[in-house]
Amino acid sequence: MATGISLAGKTALVTGGGRGIGKAIARRLAEAGANVVIASRKLENLQATAEELSGLAGRVVPIACHIGRLDQIEQLIRETESQLGPVDILVNNGATNLGQGPSLDVTDEMLDKMVDVNIKAAIRLVRLTVPKMIERGGGSIINIASIAGIEPQPQGLLYSFTKAGLIMMTRSWAREFGRHNVRFNAIAPGLIQTDFSEYFWKNEDYVRNLQATQPIPRIGRPEEIGHAALYLASDEASFVTGQVIVIDGGMTA
Numbered sequence: 001m002a003t004g005i006s007l008a009g010k011t012a013l014v015t016g017g018g019r020g021i022g023k024a025i026a027r028r029l030a031e032a033g034a035n036v037v038i039a040s041r042k043l044e045n046l047q048a049t050a051e052e053l054s055g056l057a058g059r060v061v062p063i064a065c066h067i068g069r070l071d072q073i074e075q076l077i078r079e080t081e082s083q084l085g086p087v088d089i090l091v092n093n094g095a096t097n098l099g100q101g102p103s104l105d106v107t108d109e110m111l112d113k114m115v116d117v118n119i120k121a122a123i124r125l126v127r128l129t130v131p132k133m134i135e136r137g138g139g140s141i142i143n144i145a146s147i148a149g150i151e152p153q154p155q156g157l158l159y160s161f162t163k164a165g166l167i168m169m170t171r172s173w174a175r176e177f178g179r180h181n182v183r184f185n186a187i188a189p190g191l192i193q194t195d196f197s198e199y200f201w202k203n204e205d206y207v208r209n210l211q212a213t214q215p216i217p218r219i220g221r222p223e224e225i226g227h228a229a230l231y232l233a234s235d236e237a238s239f240v241t242g243q244v245i246v247i248d249g250g251m252t253a
């Protein structure tokens with residue numbers, strides 16, 4: 001889809017870029033000319049996605065990485081820089097959801113994993129990419145949060161707290177780095193049809209209730225998040241930082 005937005009010459013890194021929302025974001029960025037690394041645990045899936053997205057204006061490069069592990073994150077940045085150069089656009093999209101259920105059943109193991117993948121990964125990736133963005137005159141970081149980080153998700157203590165944390169980190173970083181032209185924004189999706197949210201969209205009662213109460217009475221599509229990410233990544237959003245763009249069909253309105 002032509003938008004007039006150009007990211008030619010930019011390097012983007014999208015965690016969890018092999019499927020779902022991350023794939024839709026990678027597609028939009030590559031269509032606009034960015035060279036994009038997609039990173040997650042399953043290399044085979046990443047390779048299939050890179051193949052599917054080949055032929056766009058920018059290259060799509062798959063790199064395997066468990067974002068909950070510091071050594072793998074450091075290796076991801078080394079490989080990204082050697083293949084495509086320093087990162088201009090970082091999309092912290094990869095996430096996990098453990099411990100859905102009664103909060104008293106949450107174990108230390110679930111807590112640690114949720115913090116490692118949903119919180120620490122973003123902090124580490126920012127630490128490893130932002131200094132070079134500052135040196136180069138700017139950059140854009142997009143954190144994929146959730147409306148669960150704004151309104152508590154029933155039976156979702158860990159998911160809600162990690163997404164709320166990501167939103168506050170976004171605002172905090174925005175204040176710190178605005179003067180360096182490094183912008184931080186979050187996107188908070190409502191229910192989007194992906195593997196991650198299958199538990200909800202396969203539940204007929206949940207979908208019936210959504211259709212009865214949500215102003216736009218349907219489940220969202222990954223590309224509806226991709227469009228917003230493209231805007232936030234681009235110079236068209238040069239005065240936008242520290243914001244949370246809610247894309248939820250009006251669910252939280």
Ligand SMILES: NC(=O)c1ccc[n+]([C@@H]2O[C@H](COP(=O)([O-])OP(=O)(O)OC[C@H]3O[C@@H](n4cnc5c(N)ncnc54)[C@H](OP(=O)(O)O)[C@@H]3O)[C@@H](O)[C@H]2O)c1
Pocket residue numbers: 015016017018019020021022039040041042043045065066067068092093094095096117144145146147188189190191192193194195196197
């Ligand atoms: N779908 C929704 O309704 C919805 C709503 C609000 C927010 N979100 C957020 O949107 C983002 C994308 O979710 P999605 O719906 O597109 O889900 P998805 O299709 O299941 O994608 C999740 C991605 O994260 C990667 N990932 C998971 N654990 C990882 C790890 N330890 N290391 C590296 N990569 C990992 C997965 O790849 P591998 O399995 O290959 O590692 C996958 O690419 C998440 O942050 C999610 O919280 C989704």
